[in-house]
Amino acid sequence: MTDGAATIGDQLVSSLADLGCDHVFTLPSANVDPLLKCLASSQTTPVLVANEMSAGFMADGYARITGTPGAALVGGGIASLYVLPALVNARVEGVPVLLMTGDVPEDFYKDVPFQSARHDGTRSDATFREALGPECCFKFGTALKDMPTVAKRLGAGKPVYVSVPYDVQGEPDITPRDKEPEAQSGLERDDLLAVQRVAGRLRTARHPIVVLGPRMAHVLGKDALVEQLIQCGMRVATSIGALGLVRHDADGYLGVFGYSGADTARHAILDPACDMILYLGGRPGQRDGAGWSKRLSEQPDLLARIDTLGSAPLELPTFADLAPQDFSDAIDALLVELSRQSPDEPSGPSQGHRRTEHHPADLMEHCIAQTQTHFGSELVAFVDAGLHRGAAIRAWRSTGQNDFHMSAEQAPMGWAIAASIGASFGQRDTRILCITGDGCMHLLGQEIATAARYQSPVLFLVANNGGLGSISRRAQTEDEAQALADRTRVDWVAFAGTLGVQGATAQDAESLQSALEQASAATGPFLIDLRLPAETRQGKIDPRAIFLGA
Template sequence: KIDHVFMVPGGLIDNFYPALCATPGIRTIVAAHEAGAAYMADGYARASGRFGACFVIGGPGVTNAVTALSAALTDQSPVFLLTGEVPTDWEGRGGFQDASAAGLNDVEILRPVTAYGYEVESPHLLHFHLRAALRQMMGTRRAPVHLSVPVNVQTAEIAAPYQPLASNYYAPRSLDEVATRACIEGLSGENGPAPPHRLAILAGYGVDRSGAAPALRAFAERYDIPVATTLRAKGVLPEDHPLSLGVFGYSGTRHACETLLSGEVEALLVLGSGLNQRDTMFWEKRFRPSRLLVQVDLDAGVIGKNYAVDVAVTGDCRSFLQKLAEAPQSFVKSLEDGVPLRREWLQAIRAKGPRRYEPENALSDATPIHPARAVAELRRALPREGVLLVDSGAHRAFAGHYWEAYGPGRYISATNLGPMGWAIAAGIGAKLARPELPLAVLTGDGCMQMHGMEIATAARYRVPMLFVVLNNQALGNVYLRARKMGPGPADLTEIPLKDWAAFGRALGAEGLVVERPEALAPAFQRGLAVPGPCVVDVRCGRDYATPVAPWTQAKQEWMDDE
């Protein structure tokens, strides 16, 4: 069951207030903006493993929520949106805020960003469409769904018993046994030359979704297999684990990027990643291993989409790894025979250089503060089990590279669409979903300009969380490109200095300003001890290069090839 819903009140949903206030076990959170309410529901879904629910009015409430639902769609986050609509006898007659099928048509507006949308004009059909929407939302590709309920339907008496969703909707179990057997044979070398001993794993979001992190760790440890992750799956294997290579792709580590592109990988297991642009270093040709590429995903539509695969396994990652754990002795012997070689290989990987590019940045004493130093100090301040939500901007690159995540669901970011300001509101939803875990949001001054007002929501409900604003007085990533074009383009991307700590205090939160690196640690410790939200305004430099050099090079090579 969910225990929070998120909303912005308005006339078209007035009828829901008594039930929202009187339903045991449900706490209603009022956001500052409809996008904030939907982002909170998104963050709640990602952190809880359940789904998020939000209520807004039709018309302007829906259009304000479009970007939030788009981010949820591209990251397969299950969000249920219920909107209020004008009475059915107003439709098409010029009624105020008419967004019915005869007016603005909310259902059509949201159709590209939802898996299911329907305007329920009969109370007798409400239960049917509710169940259909929930099933679609939790399907193979999780996605937002939408029901529009006219005011006169909201007040109708409906006799429909509560039916919880079956548990398998949250963690579906299915597996192509024939393809799995082909994978086992390929790794065993049963039908060809010697087994591929230089075996690596790229773990994606599907590992987290299926609850496969323990099985992944057990399999990797049993056979000493190095593991890289996508940015979305950062932490599914603790990043201080000796078999962890870190993130591959955008803002990836040296060990992951150089290993998977080295040409040394003979076999690669891709678990739960669609191999999109950022997860493959701009569809790098060298990503494909020399002998065997196995791709495992619940969604058959993404398998082989960007790379020809040797074995396509439709199924969830947990079931796949469990099947490998039960594989015949010939498979066990083949992988055990490769352990000494993989240990030597891992030693050689580490000998090529430090895990991160420019690790000295995390210790920088420079002022303005280096973003890498701020990320490193925040990592030391937040307990090991703590959760970090990361917004969109240059700070995403610094966090992806310099932050270490130690478990699934401990690093959360909208990685595919990346709307600015998402993490501010999503962090509130995530903290309400997992109140027992310390939580911080890493955001920027550009993001604060877009959705910083949601700090008022955190203050209103006394949500204990840390908002760390890397205040570089610029739209960081855009500035780093624009400055090469001259002072005029650079000026378009600069932001006048704002005191975000004072802004936070004005909204009811605590607020601290940090201008020197040695003041970071005490500020973070103080902020984490506050019995409510705290904004830490970190004055950073905007000219520090982001740790994405391999990505930038791969992008340039792609453009040159084109």
């Protein structure tokens, strides 16, 4: 404080509370000392992390599970660049992550050490402006007049970067207080008309399919829309990033479409009877082994999409491709239009292709299924990059309550380790399952120390096959696989113990069940080192030989 006036730091921290950020993930640094002091004396709780990249991923996980922005605070220079992958990931997937960094004093821009210099040796936010777009990058001087715009960007599902020079963090905020905050604009007229046109087509189609994409996971009105779609008799599929939004046994649910998805969804989309496909918050992926893109290319009146502003353009013909300023407003408008439908009005039937039960044929699938069966519906999963991704997609049985999270489009290694910890601060009474692998643990495994520090209820299920499975499967020869993918097998239980986390090793169904019972009794984090044979990396082992005694 200066003469009793609220400082820039005080007001910035107060703004976090207004955004719904109850926690800020941070790694202390000298050039954010004034902000940290304001944070320590506020109602917003600082969470100390092991490295800056994890701070960004934790804010990502927090945002996904709470529906409010996730905030990270780190130093400038190299420290801020460590968070850049998390912000790029958030931009691609439409997650509202707020990164705040310190900056050197405004009059200290010349002849300064590298750590206090620009990313190119002087000082600039050019890196973030290039990565996120200039409209999402802000520098707060002696006023926070841009805070309403920051809130609006976050509300639209965009990550935001804010830097605050060290010498003004403790200075009074001179933002005029007599101005009303910037109004949140509704849907533009042209966008509303486009949504109405899509809804009208959806109501009259006989065999429509609605595919929920990854950015639907961050829309507050998603549950009501999914319920309305099912009530209307629509058939619904999800991408892998939206898997947790529909109950796995819901009427009309076709399963996952795309990577490691269900044959039922693929066959339904290829069925000539299908007369409309609506993609919400995503786009058809690039992995096309079934010819669905050929069909979409030949029928330009079949596909429609509503997605976030700045989403990648489709290379397929559509009869409507809408990217409004506010994606959530578009989803709300679609819900209103579908709700106008009379109960007696015919709608797209849910009959036709029915999803069949999947029988796990992969060892990791058995482990995930056994884990979910043990803990039941209370479990929320965060899934990392690696071979276990496909196993998790096939094995998970969703409750439809936002219980499955994945960085679907970027898949940075180690994301789930940090994101699951961040999510635990958003729902402290929920057990979080982190499905990860030994490769990811090599990258961000040290972050489980943060889970130990705060006694976060996270169960880390580590697929430990002694190497990089995805690399092994792409290798042309055994020698190539050994040279590129093999790693020394780490005892992750011993590693976890050094960081204050309890753990157990599992190598068959019986030992996994014992480990799960120990995890149930643990009050904080727990790690299960799932010792998988190296042959699982090439898919050369029948899981029944280990887990079913066949």
